[in-house]
Amino acid sequence: MAAASSNTRYGERDDSLLIVIEKGNSISGKFTNNSFKSAPVITAQSHLKECSGKKVVLMINAGNANAGTGKIGAKDVLTCCKSVGQELGISYESVLPFSTGVIGEPLKTKEYLNAFVKASKQLKDNNWRKAAKSILTTDTKPKLLSALIRSGSKKIAITGFAKGSGMIRPDFATLLSFVFIDAKLNKTLLESIHNEALAMSFNRITVDGDTSPNDSSILVASGKAKENIKKGSPVERKIRSSVIEIYKQLAELLIKDAEGATKKITVKVMQAKTKKQAESVAFTVAESPLVKTAMFGNDANWGRILSAIGRSPEVNDVTKTSIYLNEVPLVKYGNLHPKHSESKSSKAIKKKNLIINIKLGLGKTSFSVLTSDFSEDYLLINSDYRS
Amino acid sequence: MAAASSNTRYGERDDSLLIVIEKGNSISGKFTNNSFKSAPVITAQSHLKECSGKKVVLMINAGNANAGTGKIGAKDVLTCCKSVGQELGISYESVLPFSTGVIGEPLKTKEYLNAFVKASKQLKDNNWRKAAKSILTTDTKPKLLSALIRSGSKKIAITGFAKGSGMIRPDFATLLSFVFIDAKLNKTLLESIHNEALAMSFNRITVDGDTSPNDSSILVASGKAKENIKKGSPVERKIRSSVIEIYKQLAELLIKDAEGATKKITVKVMQAKTKKQAESVAFTVAESPLVKTAMFGNDANWGRILSAIGRSPEVNDVTKTSIYLNEVPLVKYGNLHPKHSESKSSKAIKKKNLIINIKLGLGKTSFSVLTSDFSEDYLLINSDYRS
Numbered sequence: 021m022a023a024a025s026s027n028t029r030y031g032e033r034d035d036s037l038l039i040v041i042e043k044g045n046s047i048s049g050k051f052t053n054n055s056f057k058s059a060p061v062i063t064a065q066s067h068l069k070e071c072s073g074k075k076v077v078l079m080i081n082a083g084n085a086n087a088g089t090g091k092i093g094a095k096d097v098l099t100c101c102k103s104v105g106q107e108l109g110i111s112y113e114s115v116l117p118f119s120t121g122v123i124g125e126p127l128k129t130k131e132y133l134n135a136f137v138k139a140s141k142q143l144k145d146n147n148w149r150k151a152a153k154s155i156l157t158t159d160t161k162p163k164l165l166s167a168l169i170r171s172g173s174k175k176i177a178i179t180g181f182a183k184g185s186g187m188i189r190p191d192f193a194t195l196l197s198f199v200f201i202d203a204k205l206n207k208t209l210l211e212s213i214h215n216e217a218l219a220m221s222f223n224r225i226t227v228d229g230d231t232s233p234n235d236s237s238i239l240v241a242s243g244k245a246k247e248n249i250k251k252g253s254p255v256e257r258k259i260r261s262s263v264i265e266i267y268k269q270l271a272e273l274l275i276k277d278a279e280g281a282t283k284k285i286t287v288k289v290m291q292a293k294t295k296k297q298a299e300s301v302a303f304t305v306a307e308s309p310l311v312k313t314a315m316f317g318n319d320a321n322w323g324r325i326l327s328a329i330g331r332s333p334e335v336n337d338v339t340k341t342s343i344y345l346n347e348v349p350l351v352k353y354g355n356l357h358p359k360h361s362e363s364k365s366s367k368a369i370k371k372k373n374l375i376i377n378i379k380l381g382l383g384k385t386s387f388s389v390l391t392s393d394f395s396e397d398y399l400l401i402n403s404d405y406r407s
Numbered sequence: 408m409a410a411a412s413s414n415t416r417y418g419e420r421d422d423s424l425l426i427v428i429e430k431g432n433s434i435s436g437k438f439t440n441n442s443f444k445s446a447p448v449i450t451a452q453s454h455l456k457e458c459s460g461k462k463v464v465l466m467i468n469a470g471n472a473n474a475g476t477g478k479i480g481a482k483d484v485l486t487c488c489k490s491v492g493q494e495l496g497i498s499y500e501s502v503l504p505f506s507t508g509v510i511g512e513p514l515k516t517k518e519y520l521n522a523f524v525k526a527s528k529q530l531k532d533n534n535w536r537k538a539a540k541s542i543l544t545t546d547t548k549p550k551l552l553s554a555l556i557r558s559g560s561k562k563i564a565i566t567g568f569a570k571g572s573g574m575i576r577p578d579f580a581t582l583l584s585f586v587f588i589d590a591k592l593n594k595t596l597l598e599s600i601h602n603e604a605l606a607m608s609f610n611r612i613t614v615d616g617d618t619s620p621n622d623s624s625i626l627v628a629s630g631k632a633k634e635n636i637k638k639g640s641p642v643e644r645k646i647r648s649s650v651i652e653i654y655k656q657l658a659e660l661l662i663k664d665a666e667g668a669t670k671k672i673t674v675k676v677m678q679a680k681t682k683k684q685a686e687s688v689a690f691t692v693a694e695s696p697l698v699k700t701a702m703f704g705n706d707a708n709w710g711r712i713l714s715a716i717g718r719s720p721e722v723n724d725v726t727k728t729s730i731y732l733n734e735v736p737l738v739k740y741g742n743l744h745p746k747h748s749e750s751k752s753s754k755a756i757k758k759k760n761l762i763i764n765i766k767l768g769l770g771k772t773s774f775s776v777l778t779s780d781f782s783e784d785y786l787l788i789n790s791d792y793r794s
Contacts, residue, residue: 053718054714054717055717056713056718088710088742090742090743123708123711124742124743186697187714228695229696230711230715231714231717232714233710233713233717308615308616309785309789310617313789314789314790316790322475323475323510327441327443327617327619327620328617330441330620337442351475353477354477355476355511394696399700399781403703403704403706
C-alpha cells in the first residue's frame with residue numbers, strides 16, 4: 021500500500037491511497053443503505069461482483085466524495101480505475117474505488133490521478149499508519165487497530181482502519197472502514213463474519229442520525245496461507261471474535277472522535293419485550309437533541325431521557341421504567357427515584373464516559389448504542405464545513 | 408380569566424392562569440402521544456370526559472411540569488383542582504389542569520395555590536395578553552391571535568394563544584395551546600374542526616423532534632349564542648377556516664420563536680407517491696442536524712438535503728429528485744443542477760425565510776413541514792436550562 025497527495029483540498033497532506041491485494045483473496049464489501057449513492061459506491065458494488073480472488077486494488081481518495089456528480093462523476097471514477105489498473109497491470113474492473121469528502125463538486129481527476137500514479141510506484145508492505153491518516157476528513161485522529169492470533173505455531177494478523185466523525189448512524193454507519201485478515205477464508209465465511217462484526221459495531225453507533233452516500237466497509241482475507249480456515253474450527257472462532265473486537269474498537273474510536281464530542285455515551289437498554297423495542301428506545305434516546313445537549317451541559321436531565329423513551333413508537337408504557345446514570349439511580353417506575361441524589365447525579369454526569377442504563381421492565385431483551393454529545397463545536401464544525 | 412404570580416421560578420412574573428368557561432360550552436382536548444404523561448395531563452384527560460357543557464375552569468401553571476412526580480404529583484394536582492373548584496363554586500372534576508416547565512421536581516403546591524386563589528378574585532372578561540404571557544417558559548414572546556367572523560348581523564370572535572419553543576415535533580407538537588370560539592357548536596363538530604386544525608398546523612412543525620409529557624391543545628366553543636352552528640352551513644365553513652388559520656399562525660409563531668432559531672424553514676415536498684412518503688421525506692429533512700446546522704451557517708448544502716432524503720425509509724430512488732432553495736435550482740435528478748449557481752444559492756440561503764422545495768418525481772402528493780435552524784443559541788439554551 022502507499023499514499024500520496026493530490027495537492028487539492030488538503031494541500032500537501034496525503035489524501036490518495038492504494039492498497040494492493042494479491043490473488044487468492046476473499047473480499048466482502050458492505051455499502052451505504054442511503055438511496056443517494058456516490059459514483060464510487062455504485063462502481064465498487066459492481067466491480068466487487070467480479071473481482072474476488074483476483075489481484076485487486078483498493079483506490080481511496082479523501083477531500084471529494086464524488087457524489088451527486090452525475091454522468092461526469094461516473095466517468096471520472098472509470099478514468100481513475102482504468103489508469104490505476106493499467107499502472108498495476110490489472111483490469112479496471114479489479115480496481116475498487118472509494119471516496120470521502122465534499123458532496124456535489126466534480127472530482128479533480130487529473131490531480132488525484134497524479135497522486136495515485138505516484139502512490140503506485142511507492143508500494144510497501146507496511147504502510148498502515150500512513151494509510152490510516154490519508155483517508156481522514158473532519159476526523160482529528162487516525163483510527164488504526166491490529167491483533168495477532170495464534171493458530172498452533174502460526175500467527176494470523178488482523179489489521180484495520182476506519183474514518184468518519186459526522187453523518188454517522190447505523191443502517192449502516194461509518195464512512196470508510198478497511199479490515200484485513202492475513203489468512204485464507206472463503207467468501208461465504210467472510211461475509212458471515214463481516215455481518216456479525218457490523219451488527220456488533222457500526223450498526224450500534226450514532227452521531228447525528230445522518231448517513232452519507234459514500235459509506236463503505238471492506239473486510240479482506242488475504243488468502244496467504246495453505247490451510248483454508250473452516251467454519252466452526254477453533255481458529256475460525258478466534259478470528260471471528262478478534263475481528264468483531266476490532267470492529268467494536270474502531271466504532272468506539274469513531275465515537276470518541278465524533279464531531280465536537282466531549283463525551284462518550286453508552287445507551288444501554290435492558291428488560292425490553294423485543295429487540296425492535298430495545299433498539300428503538302436506544303436510538304431514540306441516543307439521537308434526541310435535548311438529551312445530547314443536556315449531556316454536554318453536565319445536566320443529568322432524566323426528564324428528557326424519559327420523554328425520549330416515551331416518544332419511541334415501540335413503547336406505550338413507562339410506568340415500569342427505571343433509569344441509572346453510571347449506576348446512580350435517577351428514575352424508578354417512571355418517576356423520580358426515591359434514592360435520587362442531586363449531588364450524586366451531578367457528580368456522575370461530569371464524567372467523560374457515561375452509561376445511561378434504561379430498564380424498561382417489560383421483558384428480557386437488551387441492546388446498546390454508542391453515541392456522543394452535541395457540543396458547541398459540533399455546531400461550529402457543521403455550520404462551517406461544506407461536506 | 409386572570410393570572411397571578413406564585414413567586415417561585417420566575418419571581419414576580421405571572422405564572423398561574425385561570426380561565427372560567429361558562430355553562431353551555433363544548434370543549435375538545437388533545438394531549439401528548441408521549442407515553443410519559445404528566446400528572447395534570449392524566450387528570451385533565453379524565454376530567455374532560457365528564458365536564459363538557461358544565462361551568463369549567465382551565466387552571467394553568469408555568470415553571471413546573473409536574474411530570475415524573477409519581478403519587479405526590481397526582482395528589483398535588485388534585486389538591487389544586489379541589490381548592491380552585493371550591494373557590495369558584497364548582498366540582499373539582501370541572502377543573503382542567505395544565506402545567507409546563509421543569510420535569511421531575513415536585514410542584515410548590517402552596518405557592519401556586521396562593522396564586523390561583525389570588526387570580527380567582529381578579530377575573531376579567533378581557534385579559535388575553537396577560538393570559539398569553541403567563542404561560543410562557545423559554546419562549547421569548549407571547550403568541551396571541553384573534554379573528555372576527557360575520558354571520559349575518561352577528562359577529563363571532565375566535566381567539567387563541569399558545570406556548571412552546573423546544574421539545575417540539577408533531578404527533579403532536581406544542582406544549583400548550585388554548586383557542587376559544589365565541590359561538591355554539593356541538594362536541595362532535597368541535598372535535599372535527601380541532602382535528603383538521605391540528606393536522607394543518609401543530610402536526611406540521613418540528614423543532615428538535617422531541618416531545619414533552621405535557622403537550623395539550625384545547626379548543627373551546629363558548630356556547631354563548633342561541634343558534635347552534637350546523638355542520639356544512641356557510642357560517643360553520645367560515646368558522647372552520649378561521650380556526651384553521653389561527654392554528655396555522657400559532658404554529659408559525661412557535662417556529663419563529665423556537666429555541667435559538669435564526670431562520671424559519673419550510674420543507675415543501677412535492678411529487679411524492681404517497682402521503683406517508685411525502686411526510687417521511689419532509690420530517691427527515693426538517694429534523695436532520697446536518698441540514699439544520701448548514702442552514703444556520705448560511706451554507707446551501709444540497710448534499711446534506713439529498714442525503715437526508717436518501718435515508719428516509721420511504722424512499723429508494725433519488726434519481727428523479729430535484730431541489731430548489733427559494734426557487735434557486737440546486738439539484739436536478741439527484742445531481743448538481745446544470746443551472747446551479749453558487750452565487751445565487753449563497754444569496755438565497757442568507758434569507759431569514761427559507762423554502763426548501765423538494766420534487767421527488769415519483770407521484771402527485773405534497774406535504775409541507777415548518778422548522779427552524781440549529782444555532783449556537785439552541786445549544787446554549789438546552790445545555791443550560793433544566794426543562
